[in-house]
Amino acid sequence: MHDLLYLDHNATTPIHPEVRAAMLPWLENEFGNPSSVYSLGRRAAAALATAREQLACLVGAQPSEIIFNSCGTEATNTAILSAIAIDPDKRHIITSAVEHSATIKLCEHLATRGYEITWLPVDQDGLLDPAKLDAAITPETAIVSLLWANNETGVLFPVEEIAAITARKKVPLHLDAVQAAGKVSINLEVLGAQYVSLSAHKLYAPKGVGALYVNRRARYTPLLRGSQEESKRGGTQNVASIIAFGKAAELAGTHLLTSAEHIARLRDRFEQTLLSTIEGVRRNGTAEPRLPNTSNLTFSGIDAESALLLFDKEGLCCSAGSACSSGSIHPSHVLTAMGVTRDEARASLRFSFGRTTSEADIDRSLEIIPRIVAKLRAQRPAGGSPVHLTT
Ligand code: PLP
Numbered sequence: 001m002h003d004l005l006y007l008d009h010n011a012t013t014p015i016h017p018e019v020r021a022a023m024l025p026w027l028e029n030e031f032g033n034p035s036s037v038y039s040l041g042r043r044a045a046a047a048l049a050t051a052r053e054q055l056a057c058l059v060g061a062q063p064s065e066i067i068f069n070s071c072g073t074e075a076t077n078t079a080i081l082s083a084i085a086i087d088p089d090k091r092h093i094i095t096s097a098v099e100h101s102a103t104i105k106l107c108e109h110l111a112t113r114g115y116e117i118t119w120l121p122v123d124q125d126g127l128l129d130p131a132k133l134d135a136a137i138t139p140e141t142a143i144v145s146l147l148w149a150n151n152e153t154g155v156l157f158p159v160e161e162i163a164a165i166t167a168r169k170k171v172p173l174h175l176d177a178v179q180a181a182g183k184v185s186i187n188l189e190v191l192g193a194q195y196v197s198l199s200a201h202k203l204y205a206p207k208g209v210g211a212l213y214v215n216r217r218a219r220y221t222p223l224l225r226g227s228q229e230e231s232k233r234g235g236t237q238n239v240a241s242i243i244a245f246g247k248a249a250e251l252a253g254t255h256l257l258t259s260a261e262h263i264a265r266l267r268d269r270f271e272q273t274l275l276s277t278i279e280g281v282r283r284n285g286t287a288e289p290r291l292p293n294t295s296n297l298t299f300s301g302i303d304a305e306s307a308l309l310l311f312d313k314e315g316l317c318c319s320a321g322s323a324c325s326s327g328s329i330h331p332s333h334v335l336t337a338m339g340v341t342r343d344e345a346r347a348s349l350r351f352s353f354g355r356t357t358s359e360a361d362i363d364r365s366l367e368i369i370p371r372i373v374a375k376l377r378a379q380r381p382a383g384g385s386p387v388h389l390t391t
Contacts, residue, residue, distance in 0.1 A: 002313075002314050002315030003315055004315050004317070005314070005315050005316040005317065005361055005364055005365060005368075006317050006354070006357075007316065007317060007318045007351045007352060007353060007357070007361070007365060008317045008318050008319055008350075008351075008352055009202070009293060009352040009353060009354035009357075010151050010152075010154075010179060010202070010293070010294060010319070010350065010352035011319060011352070012201045012202065012207060013201060013202055013203065013204045013205075013354055014204065014354075014356070015204060015205060015206060015244070016204035016205075016247075016248060016251060016355075018247060018251060019204055019205050019244045019247045019248045019251070020244070022243055022244060022246075022247035023206070023240040023241065023243050023244035023247070024240075026044070026047065026239050026240035026243050027240045030043060030044065030047075030239075032044040032239075033236055034047075034048050034228075034236075034237055034239060035227070035228065035236070044239050047239065047243050048068070048237060048239065048242055048243070049063070050243075050246060051068075051242045051243050051245060051246025051247075051249075052066045052068070052246070053246075054246035054247065054249045054250040054253075055198070055211060055245060055246055055249040057249070057250070057253060058181060058182065058186070058249040058250070058252055058253045059177070059181060059186045059187075059188050059196065059198070059213060060186060060187035060188045060189045060190065060191075061188045061189065061213050062189075062216060064216060064230075065188070065213050065214055065215060065216055066211050066212075066213055067211060067212045067213075067214060067229050067232045067233050068209065068210075068211050068229060068233065068237055068238075068242050068245075069209075069210050069211060069212060069224075069229075069233050069235075070208055070209065070210060070235075070238070071199055071207075071208060071209070071210040072100075072102060072176070072178040072197045072198065072199030072202075072210045073102040073210075074210060074212075074223070075195075075196075075197035075198065075199070075210050075211060075212035076100070076102040076103055076106070076145070076174070076176055076197045077102065077106055077223060078195075078212050078222070078223040078233070079143070079145065079174040079194075079195035079197065079212060079214075080093065080103070080106055080107075080110075080143055080145055080174060081106075081223055082195070082219075082220050082221045082222070082223070083142050083143035083172045083174070083194075083195075084110070084115070084142045084143065085221050086219045086220075086221055087142050090139075090140050090141060090142035091114060091115050091116060091140055091142070092115070092116045092117075092118070092138055092140040092141045092142060093107055093110060093115055093116070093117050093118070093141070093142055093143055093144075093145065094117075094118045094120065094133065094136050094137065094141055094143075094144045094145070095107055095117065095118070095119060095120065095144070095145045095146060096119060096120040096121075096122065096128060096146055096147065096157075097119045097120065097121055097122060097333065097337040098122050098126065098147065098150055098152075098153075098333070098334040098337050098338070099145070099146070099147055099176070100147065100151055100176060100178070102176070102197075103145055103147075103176060104333070107119075107145075116140070118136045120132055120133060120136060120146075121337065122155075122337055122338055123338070124338050124339045125155070125285060125286035125338070126150060126153045126155035126284070126285040126286060126334070126338050127155065127157075127158075127286055128146070128157050128158065128162075130158055130161040130162055130165055133146075133162060133165055133166075134165050134169075137165070137166075137169045137171055141169075141171045142171075142172070143171065143172045143173070143174055144162070144166050144171055144172070144173050144174070145173075145174040145175075145176070146159075146162060146173075146174075146175060146176070147175070147176045147179075148175045148176060148177040148179070148180035148184075148186075148196075149177070149179040149180040149183065149184065149291050150179070150285070150334060151178070151179045152284075152285075152294075152296055152319075152332055152334040152335070152350055153284055153285030153290070153294065153296045153334060153335075153338075153350075154179075154285060154290040154291035154293065154294025154295075154296070154352075155285040155286055155289070155290055156180070156184065156289040156290060156291065158289075159175060159191060159193070160191065162175075163191050163192045163193050164192075166193075167192050172194040172195065172218065172219075173192075173193045173194055173195070174193070174194065174195040174196070174197070175193045175195070175196045175197070176196075176197045177196050177197060177198055178197055178198060178199040178202055178210075179202060179291060180291070181198050181199075181202070181203060181249075181252070182202070182203045182248075182249070182252030182253075182256065183256075183260060183291050183292060183293060184260070184291065184292075185256060188213055188215070192215075193213075193215065194214070194215045194218035195212060195213065195214055195215070195218065195220075196212070196213035197210065197211075197212060197213075198210055198211040198212070198213065199211075200241065200244065200245035200248060203245070203248040203249065203252055204248045204251065204252070204354075204355070205241065205244040205245045205247070205248035206241045206244055208238065208241060209238050209241035209242055209244070209245050211245070212233075214232070220232065222234065255355065259355045260292040261292070262355075263292045263293045263353050263354070263355070263357065264292035264293075266353055266357055266358075266359065266361075266362050267292060267293060267294070267295050267351075267353050269362055270295060270351065270353075270362050270365065270366065271283060271295045271297070273366050274297060274366070274369060274370070275297075277370065278299065278369075278370050278373060280299065280300035280301060281297055281298065281299055281300075282297065282298045282300075282344075283295070283296065283297055284296040284297065284298060284335055284338065284340060284348060285338070293352050293353045293354065294350065294351075294352050294353075295350070295351045295352075295353075296335075296348060296349070296350045296351075297348065297349055297351070298340065298344045298345075298347050298348045299347055299348075299349065299373045300344065300347055301347065301376075301377045301380055301386055302347050302373055302376040302377060302380075302386050303346060303347065303376065303385075303386040303387060303388045303389070304320035304346060304347055304348055304349050305320050305346075305388065305389075306376055306386070306387060306388055306389035307320070307349060307372055307373070307376060308320050308349075309389050309390075310372045310375070310376070310389070311368065311369075311372060314368050314372075316364075316365060316368050316369075318349055318350060318351045318352075319349065319350040319352075320346075320348065320349055320350070331345030331346050332345050332348065335348055346386075347386065351365070
């Protein structure tokens, strides 16, 4: 058995030991319902209030603007569905071609219900042209919903310019900051977006807990009705996980600048070494502005899914620019929207580094990756398709 070499922090992160320690009492003796009036419940309510402050502090919001829920996907669905419920006559939604499935699947569904969806394009570097957003907004537009940071390439959208446009045109703006939070600084007080999605498990806290920021001046209607979260999101709160989310947000804020610098240095050494020492390697997405932890690379002539299987045998975890479902391999919609060919997308791998990634991890990955790429290329029949291995 090899030691784990985890280079997939955009998929999820390990729970930080301090986060785990913070949540444990709330899985043991402190099991109260935060809505209960006796002290066991009141302690849970007080701990939720602290977590709300911690998360608000990370993103430059007021605690009252944070609504805890089950995940980033719920936050995104809530924001978009809220905006269209508030303005039922507005039947136009603007998003982009490179969004997370939380947005794409919902917009595709709404298209079947008669909504017109504008899928803004990106250029070959994954960048969005704000002028195209400006031109797409009509009096029918109910909401603009865009990524802050792309989960596959790490490319950052120009959120300040986007927010200035939507403010001028008086259209609500939702930003999916699930990948951005804790990796780049966020100041929602200054930005002026109406809704922002957040998720704990990208931030060294558990899966199954998220939050929606709703600006205090924004109009909002809940997705789940009930009395919790000041009637903005029904359902008894996941107390232990929310407390973990708060602690993780506090740690992310404390270490933001130093860890971003450390991770970017490792990522750049990794990326530069592969680009300069292996032939037929290309980066997908602009070098800047980009998340400090993400590197998406095409290794021409390989099948990325097969690479994942061989990497796994050596303990290395990363992601492919394709997803295998029902026996067929779908190239990433993010990469194809950037003009990457389907074959190149199938030869693409995403490496995402984290706070605990070390120089030794980079050294080990730089030994494994060139060897596996060479092996896969050597197995490819002359002029034929890349070999595709299955489990
Ligand atoms: N948005 C982005 C950009 C993501 O990367 C993810 C998770 O991969 C989500 C939304 C969904 O978050 P969750 O897994 O908490 O539903």
